[in-house]
Amino acid sequence: MTTRTTKTLANPYKDGINAAIDLFHRRWTMRILWELRGGAVNFRTLQTACAEVSSSVLNVRLTELRDANLVEHASGEGYSLAPSGRELLAAMEPLVLWAGRWQKARQA
Template sequence: MSDGKTNPPRPGARVRGSQTGRPVMALLDLLGRRWVLRILWELRGEPLNFRELQAACGGISPSVLNTRLAELRESLLVETRTDEGYALTKTGRELLKQLTPLTVWSEKWAKMLK
């Protein structure tokens, strides 16, 4: 990465946990990166500009936020809207919908652990 660009996980390429880059493993690698889920969560509503998104995430450095946004844009989950800032793409919104059952399951699991 000598050019300073990020390399988000890609299906078909070696990713964390998979030599072959199975699509689900590439997705889990991406979602497992620090701050990625939080960024996606904060963009679930209206678009946010960089400062608003940084404040919503609380504690994320500007350089990490820039890196994660670049990865999420390259992965087609986030788009830049010139006037409005950053927003989820249609694919990003679909991903959050797919995570809803996991959220429900985790709430049940948390109650079991109490």
């Protein structure tokens, strides 16, 4: 299995939504973005927050997210959301609210 970055994935798409879907459907991508919502964290802290992700997969996903300009890395500070990553999480707020309602309904 070969790993492709978002730079190569973005080229075949005529619209942004298909490129975004291709990036977001990859395992751990959304979880990584979600775990960065509170601010910068180092690699090990992020790996611990994403309990089962291997360091090699986390490395690949972080590279893809940096290539997509959703995540930034600063020496000494760790990984954090780039402005477009923060914008994405803000746009996801309705989904977060829906997920909370959905989870409560499933538990009832």
